[in-house]
Amino acid sequence: MKTYLECYPCFLKQALSAARRAGGTEEQQLSVIRRTMEILKKLDAGAIPPEIARHVHHAVREEISCPDPYREAKQQSTEQALVLLPELRRLIEESSDPMDTAIRLAIAGNIMDLGVMEDFGNLQNTIDRVLKQQFAIDHTAELRELLETADHLLYLGDNTGETVFDRALIERISIPVIYAVKGSPVLNDATELDAIEAGLDTITTILSNGSDVPGTLLNLCSEEFKDAFEKAPVIIAKGQGNYESLSDAGRKVFCMLQIKCPVIGIDIGAPKGSIVCYRSGNKSK
Amino acid sequence: MKTYLECYPCFLKQALSAARRAGGTEEQQLSVIRRTMEILKKLDAGAIPPEIARHVHHAVREEISCPDPYREAKQQSTEQALVLLPELRRLIEESSDPMDTAIRLAIAGNIMDLGVMEDFGNLQNTIDRVLKQQFAIDHTAELRELLETADHLLYLGDNTGETVFDRALIERISIPVIYAVKGSPVLNDATELDAIEAGLDTITTILSNGSDVPGTLLNLCSEEFKDAFEKAPVIIAKGQGNYESLSDAGRKVFCMLQIKCPVIGIDIGAPKGSIVCYRSGNKSK
Numbered sequence: 001m002k003t004y005l006e007c008y009p010c011f012l013k014q015a016l017s018a019a020r021r022a023g024g025t026e027e028q029q030l031s032v033i034r035r036t037m038e039i040l041k042k043l044d045a046g047a048i049p050p051e052i053a054r055h056v057h058h059a060v061r062e063e064i065s066c067p068d069p070y071r072e073a074k075q076q077s078t079e080q081a082l083v084l085l086p087e088l089r090r091l092i093e094e095s096s097d098p099m100d101t102a103i104r105l106a107i108a109g110n111i112m113d114l115g116v117m118e119d120f121g122n123l124q125n126t127i128d129r130v131l132k133q134q135f136a137i138d139h140t141a142e143l144r145e146l147l148e149t150a151d152h153l154l155y156l157g158d159n160t161g162e163t164v165f166d167r168a169l170i171e172r173i174s175i176p177v178i179y180a181v182k183g184s185p186v187l188n189d190a191t192e193l194d195a196i197e198a199g200l201d202t203i204t205t206i207l208s209n210g211s212d213v214p215g216t217l218l219n220l221c222s223e224e225f226k227d228a229f230e231k232a233p234v235i236i237a238k239g240q241g242n243y244e245s246l247s248d249a250g251r252k253v254f255c256m257l258q259i260k261c262p263v264i265g266i267d268i269g270a271p272k273g274s275i276v277c278y279r280s281g282n283k284s285k
Numbered sequence: 286m287k288t289y290l291e292c293y294p295c296f297l298k299q300a301l302s303a304a305r306r307a308g309g310t311e312e313q314q315l316s317v318i319r320r321t322m323e324i325l326k327k328l329d330a331g332a333i334p335p336e337i338a339r340h341v342h343h344a345v346r347e348e349i350s351c352p353d354p355y356r357e358a359k360q361q362s363t364e365q366a367l368v369l370l371p372e373l374r375r376l377i378e379e380s381s382d383p384m385d386t387a388i389r390l391a392i393a394g395n396i397m398d399l400g401v402m403e404d405f406g407n408l409q410n411t412i413d414r415v416l417k418q419q420f421a422i423d424h425t426a427e428l429r430e431l432l433e434t435a436d437h438l439l440y441l442g443d444n445t446g447e448t449v450f451d452r453a454l455i456e457r458i459s460i461p462v463i464y465a466v467k468g469s470p471v472l473n474d475a476t477e478l479d480a481i482e483a484g485l486d487t488i489t490t491i492l493s494n495g496s497d498v499p500g501t502l503l504n505l506c507s508e509e510f511k512d513a514f515e516k517a518p519v520i521i522a523k524g525q526g527n528y529e530s531l532s533d534a535g536r537k538v539f540c541m542l543q544i545k546c547p548v549i550g551i552d553i554g555a556p557k558g559s560i561v562c563y564r565s566g567n568k569s570k
Binding site: 005006008009010012013016026029030033034037040041 | 290291293294295297298301311314315318319322325326
């Protein structure tokens with residue numbers, strides 16, 4: 001997805017939020033804002049949002065000497081979601097279509113995004129909404145069909161805490177799953193440590209993508225990850241950052257997300273607040 | 286009021302919105318964003334928001350060669366409010382405290398602010414809310430007392446359309462009123478033309494402040510206006526821009542506004558969504 005002009009103010013907002021989470025002084029926060037404006041001024045034509053976000057969050061970590069500004073928030077998110085795990089499992093087990101419910105819950109978990117909002121509100125309300133809500137784009141039938149025949153699944157994680165919702169879905173998937181995480185901290189995206197805290201090491205092979213992009217930019221990922229991406233017969237890509245990176249990555253990629261940003265909504269063709277399971281490279285426009 | 290770090294992303298957002306209203310191409314919109322970042326980079330320590338907004342909107346008008354990007358929106362706002370004028374008058378006349386109702390309605394009109402939002406929503410809902418809502422800061426008793434003894438009032442207008450709500454209040458004020466407007470277009474702030482279209486020339490003396498600041502920065506105003514400001518025994522200053530400019534201007538100034546911005550809310554000490562009649566220089570913090 002290209003960078004829209006609406007993304008510019010949003011990057012400044014995100015930079016300020018991250019600088020505060022990192023415990024930056026007022027002066028450091030201002031430096032981060034100035035550095036972000038420099039990054040935005042020097043943008044290559046065609047730079048996509050996760051690429052820019054990577055530079056912005058790098059500037060925050062460097063300016064404030066804080067390797068993982070979201071560490072505490074991430075731990076809280078994981079704990080909060082783990083409390084819900086028995087309930088998520090119960091909802092799936094008691095559903096007339098457990099796989100549909102599991103997919104919906106994995107999408108519900110995508111609300112735990114600290115790049116868009118300071119606070120993701122009441123999780124139970126989001127779960128209730130997403131369980132009933134109609135998909136704005138629904139390629140779940142094609143995804144489910146592929147999951148029947150594929151020999152394994154590559155699952156690209158997104159936010160920490162959401163990882164636990166992913167775990168509830170992965171428990172319903174009968175083929176082996178590789179769960180990809182970020183190579184080092186950026187925003188509240190899950191790293192290997194965060195995924196382990198969510199218990200994903202017990203049911204998947206966790207794979208670092210080797211990069212600190214809040215999304216998946218293949219040219220910045222490790223050879224090992226690129227290889228896994230290429231060989232995967234089917235890929236679930238969670239969240240906005242992965243959609244921004246992989247919206248045209250080909251028909252084995254299924255982007256599962258909540259539309260929390262109006263600009264992504266325009267790009268994908270679904271209103272803000274909607275839920276989407278979008279087969280990549282399938283845009284009608 | 287000082288410029289908070291939260292104001293930075295907000296200026297970019299406002300610049301983009303204004304560039305679009307001015308009919309700018311995608312390329313011109315990007316130029317406006319870049320120029321805004323330059324303005325923000327070169328900020329003097331102590332620059333206050335209306336001063337920065339002035340430069341931003343100047344850049345928009347220059348980049349896109351559009352002297353009044355908000356002209357059409359302003360005309361629509363005036364027409365929309367004029368339709369409501371008979372109802373505003375009826376509400377005031379039938380009230381048990383007509384002056385209280387008239388003040389509240391003038392504050393309700395402050396919602397017609399296109400600097401904060403793209404669209405100010407349903408006016409009737411705002412009127413209903415503000416008529417019932419408790420003041421977060423209420424210095425109306427002191428204002429009303431001064432209006433009893435003063436020989437005239439200087440009334441600093443804010444948004445176009447809001448002008449009509451001001452007119453309904455001014456009709457209840459028995460002393461002569463000077464209604465101050467912006468010297469040239471900026472945002473949807475009322476100029477002389479806009480005030481005349483709201484019928485304010487029939488009940489007030491309209492006075493240009495000689496500046497294009499979305500607020501009132503005395504050092505940038507005309508001598509005539511500064512003289513009127515100095516001589517006025519009591520001043521009503523409408524809206525956020527005037528609060529940002531005049532929050533410490535002295536006890537004859539009463540800022541009447543809705544808090545539409547969280548940062549102004551923090552500065553004045555009233556939550557977003559609240560209504561305020563604040564006697565300047567009266568901050569407890």
